[in-house]
Amino acid sequence: MNPEFKTIFFSTLLGVSIILLLVFISFTLGNSRIGLTKPDSEKSSIYECGFDPFGKIRTPFTIKFVLVGILFMIFDIEISFLFPWSIVFNQLNLFSFWIVYTFLIVLTIGLAYEWIKGGLEWD
Structure with a gap:
């Protein structure tokens, strides 16, 4: 072996x-x-x-708590993707730049959608 x-x-x-x-x-x-x-x-x-x-302990709670938690998690993951990219930014080619730029556009569209739908409002 x-x-x-x-x-x-x-x-x-x-x-x-x-x-x-x-x-x-x-x-x-x-x-x-x-x-x-x-x-x-x-x-x-x-x-x-x-x-x-x-x-009671097991009373249902609003789904807003879960949605806000998911939003925070999404943007934390975004930061974890952008940090290594920013470290090697000068060594990347143009294609890599546009891939990350597209990633940021998709996340911005998602944020705008959440904002319009009222996902960031706390009642």
Whole structure:
């Protein structure tokens, strides 16, 4: 067997064995085995924000939270694409410039669409 494959094999074997060990420990020492899953006064008390809990935990929330989160994620990904491009900007050819320029135009159109549809308004 090739030495590189041995390294990959034993690394994978070690990773899988650690995962299985942690899953086994979780099942044997988990809260459901000890009986701590029942809600108590500590779980219903005031949390970090300082407000008393009100309503049920699983109440539906508006989709605006998810949409705003997706918008932030899209623009964070845009920055992660533009940062390496800006580092090697002087070494790129004209085709690479126009590809990134097209990418920015598509993102700007998407931002304008969200703005027109009211996705950035917070009610």
